Amino acid sequence: MKKIFIIISFTLVIATFYIASAIQHKESSAGSSETHRHEDHHEAESHQDHEQEVSSHAHDQHDGHSEAEHSEQKEIKGTEEKASSHQHDHGGAPELADLDRSVDELWAAKCEHNILHYTCDECRYELGVVKLSPTLLAGQGSPGIVSTTTAETSNYSKMLSLTGEISTNESKTVRVSSPESGIARSSIADIGQKVAPGAILIEIDSKEVAGAKADFLKQLAILKLARKNAEREAALFAKKISAEVEVQEAKTKLTEAEIEVANTKAHLKTHGVSQQEIEQLISGSANTINGVFSLRSAQNGTVLERSINAGEQVEPGKELFLISDLSEVWVWANIKEEELLQLTSLKDTIVAEIQVPGLGSKTYRGLMDVVSGKINEQTRSARARISVGNPDGLLRPGMFVNIRLLLPGTQQTVFVPQVAVLADEGRQFVFVHKEGDYWIRRPVTTGERFNDQVAIIKGLTPGQKIIADGSFMLKSDVLREKMGAGCAD
Numbered sequence: 001m002k003k004i005f006i007i008i009s010f011t012l013v014i015a016t017f018y019i020a021s022a023i024q025h026k027e028s029s030a031g032s033s034e035t036h037r038h039e040d041h042h043e044a045e046s047h048q049d050h051e052q053e054v055s056s057h058a059h060d061q062h063d064g065h066s067e068a069e070h071s072e073q074k075e076i077k078g079t080e081e082k083a084s085s086h087q088h089d090h091g092g093a094p095e096l097a098d099l100d101r102s103v104d105e106l107w108a109a110k111c112e113h114n115i116l117h118y119t120c121d122e123c124r125y126e127l128g129v130v131k132l133s134p135t136l137l138a139g140q141g142s143p144g145i146v147s148t149t150t151a152e153t154s155n156y157s158k159m160l161s162l163t164g165e166i167s168t169n170e171s172k173t174v175r176v177s178s179p180e181s182g183i184a185r186s187s188i189a190d191i192g193q194k195v196a197p198g199a200i201l202i203e204i205d206s207k208e209v210a211g212a213k214a215d216f217l218k219q220l221a222i223l224k225l226a227r228k229n230a231e232r233e234a235a236l237f238a239k240k241i242s243a244e245v246e247v248q249e250a251k252t253k254l255t256e257a258e259i260e261v262a263n264t265k266a267h268l269k270t271h272g273v274s275q276q277e278i279e280q281l282i283s284g285s286a287n288t289i290n291g292v293f294s295l296r297s298a299q300n301g302t303v304l305e306r307s308i309n310a311g312e313q314v315e316p317g318k319e320l321f322l323i324s325d326l327s328e329v330w331v332w333a334n335i336k337e338e339e340l341l342q343l344t345s346l347k348d349t350i351v352a353e354i355q356v357p358g359l360g361s362k363t364y365r366g367l368m369d370v371v372s373g374k375i376n377e378q379t380r381s382a383r384a385r386i387s388v389g390n391p392d393g394l395l396r397p398g399m400f401v402n403i404r405l406l407l408p409g410t411q412q413t414v415f416v417p418q419v420a421v422l423a424d425e426g427r428q429f430v431f432v433h434k435e436g437d438y439w440i441r442r443p444v445t446t447g448e449r450f451n452d453q454v455a456i457i458k459g460l461t462p463g464q465k466i467i468a469d470g471s472f473m474l475k476s477d478v479l480r481e482k483m484g485a486g487c488a489d
Contacts, residue, residue, distance in 0.1 A: 098126070098127045098128040098440075099427055099441070099442070099443040100443075103440060106118065106128075106129070109127070111123035111126075128440055129434075129438055129439070130438070130440075130474045131437050131438055131439075132438075132439055132474070133437065134437065136470075144470075145470055146470030146473065147467075147468045147470060148468060149417060149465075149466060150463060151414050151415075151416050151461065151464045152415060153412040153413060154412065154413055155411070155412055155413070158406075158407040159404055159406065159448060160339060160342065161403070161405075162333045162334060162335060162339075162402075162403040162404075162405065163333070163334055163400065163401070163402060164331045164332050164333035164334055164386070164400070164403050165331070165399070165400055165401070166330070166396065166398065166399040166401060167330050167331075167332055167397050168324040168329060168397050169329055169330050170330070172301070172325035172328060173301075173323070174297075174298050174301070174323050174324075175319045175322055176295055176297070176298075176322075177319050178204055178314045178316055178318065179270055179272065179316055180204075180206040180208040180271055180293075181206060181315055181316050182204040182205050182207070182208075182313075183204065183206075183312070183313060183314065184202055184204055184308050184309065184310050184311060184312050184313075185202075185203045185204065185205050185292060186202065187308060187309055187310050188201055188202055189202065189297075189306065189321060190306065193302070193303045194302050194303075195297040195301060195302075195303060196300055197297060197298060197299055198297065199296060200294045201294075201295045201296060201297055201303075201321050202294070202295050202320065202321075203292055203293070203295075204272075204294075205291050205292050206292075206314075207291055208271070208291070209268075209271045209273065209291040209293045210290060212264065212267050212271055212273075213268065213281060213289050213290075215264045216265060216267070216278075216281070217289070219260040219263075219264045220261055220282065222257045222260065223258060223261045225257075226253045226256070226257040226258075227254055227257075229250045229253065229254070230250040230251050230254040233249075233250040234250070271293050272293040272294055272295055273293050274296070277293075297321075297323055299325060300325055301323040301326070302323065302326055303321055304323065304324055304397070305319075305321065305322035306321055307320055308320045308321075326390055326395070326396070327389070327390055327391065328389055328390060329387075329388055329397065330385055331385070331388050331401055331403065333384045333385075333403050334379070334381045334382075335384050336380070340375075340382050342407060349367050349368065349369055350367070350405050350406070350407065351365070351367060351405070352365070352366040352388075352403055352404065352406075353365065353403070353404040353405075354366050354395075354402075355401060355402045355403075355404075356394075358399070362394075364390070364395065365388070366387055366388035367386065368384050368385070369385060369387060370384065372384065404450065412462075413456075413457075414460050414462060415450075415453045415454065415455055416430065416466060417452055417454075418452055418454045419468055419469055421444065421446060422441075422471055422475045424475070428443065428444050428446055429444060430442060430460065430471070431471055431474050432460070432464055432465070432466055433464070439467060439474065441474075442459060443459055444458065444459030444460055445457045445458040
């Protein structure tokens with residue numbers, strides 16, 4: 001019991017201590033809050049006084065600012081009046097663009113310098129006028145940097161679209177084969193290789209050629225003996241030792257020997273033995289005879305096919321190489337029955353434009369010169385041949401192409417080079433000669449584009465002289481005014 005009493009007493013002492021501590025902490029917190037509220041009230045009053053001072057100061061500044069703003073508005077107004085006066089000098093209301101005004105109107109206009117507008121070095125660009133020195137024009141042996149041309153008319157105004165395929169030009173293609181059988185010793189030319197006339201394609205070892213060389217040397221020996229006999233008989237006859245009949249017999253044998261030598265020599269050449277090799281054979285000995293001969297290219301071209309390798313057996317007449325000059329190719333166009341009538345009735349050569357899908361927008365010019373008279377039973381179409389120049393070598397046999405034919409129409413159409421037509425802000429124009437050194441840009445409406453030409457539907461008349469190559473340089477000069485280099489203020 002005594003222990004229990006001691007524990008209860010100790011617990012009451014601890015509880016009393018904690019309660020007293022809590023009351024003291026609460027009173028301390030309340031005092032601190034009151035102090036903070038007093039400080040906050042003092043700060044609020046100070047802030048209110050500061051705002052009143054700022055407001056008063058801002059009011060004083062507003063009066064000064066209003067005066068500065070009023071002065072600035074007056075200055076802006078004066079600038080606008082000056083700009084309005086400058087616009088009035090140029091004609092008041094905004095003028096029409098030079099492409100919307102007639103040439104006579106432009107030629108009669110005066111600029112702010114009170115001189116004819118087109119003659120002013122500072123202002124003429126506003127009218128789309130350029131003064132071009134004759135030294136810059138190409139012609140009469142002078143290269144120049146600007147070329148001119150004349151707008152010409154043509155009755156070609158109808159387009160016909162076709163498809164086709166590129167093939168070799170058969171008139172510029174050779175198929176090389178061996179005249180004799182033998183063994184290919186070495187293969188020189190490879191597919192894709194360009195060769196010149198006389199270039200060695202392959203060397204072949206042939207028993208027939210060896211026999212032909214031996215026959216040639218044999219006939220040379222007979223010829224040598226016949227020539228000596230003829231000379232000897234002629235000398236004896238001169239001394240009246242030999243009869244005339246013996247001289248005639250010697251001359252006959254000499255002629256026969258010369259014929260045999262010429263015959264065997266020609267036989268060697270048909271076997272592919274060159275003149276240089278024959279001369280080497282004549283100067284050599286019989287021990288150097290072999291059957292090796294060379295197959296050579298007969299023309300310039302590219303090796304497109306090769307069907308022989310070193311060590312293989314060569315048969316006479318078998319095609320070994322296909323060589324074609326690809327500087328010009330043929331395009332075979334597919335023509336439907338209803339389109340064939342339009343082409344067969346034309347007597348003139350038809351101009352064609354060739355475009356290969358794999359080469360982007362690049363086009364080639366061609367001429368259709370042959371139209372087949374036979375219709376394919378399966379496709380119900382005929383074929384027409386177009387000769388196309390291939391200077392860059394990009395056109396290859398087997399390529400599929402798109403074709404456009406320019407056919408005669410019912411009316412004359414003006415055509416100019418595509419490089420002559422330029423554009424500015426969606427308007428197309430060309431530079432036309434006005435007089436002297438002056439050229440002026442005039443609006444045009446274009447039609448079909450064909451090869452390097454474009455049809456002009458509106459804006460040009462036949463015979464007008466225009467700028468072709470170099471027109472972009474003139475356009476840059478005209479646009480100087482748009483970049484701030486027009487007439488002076």
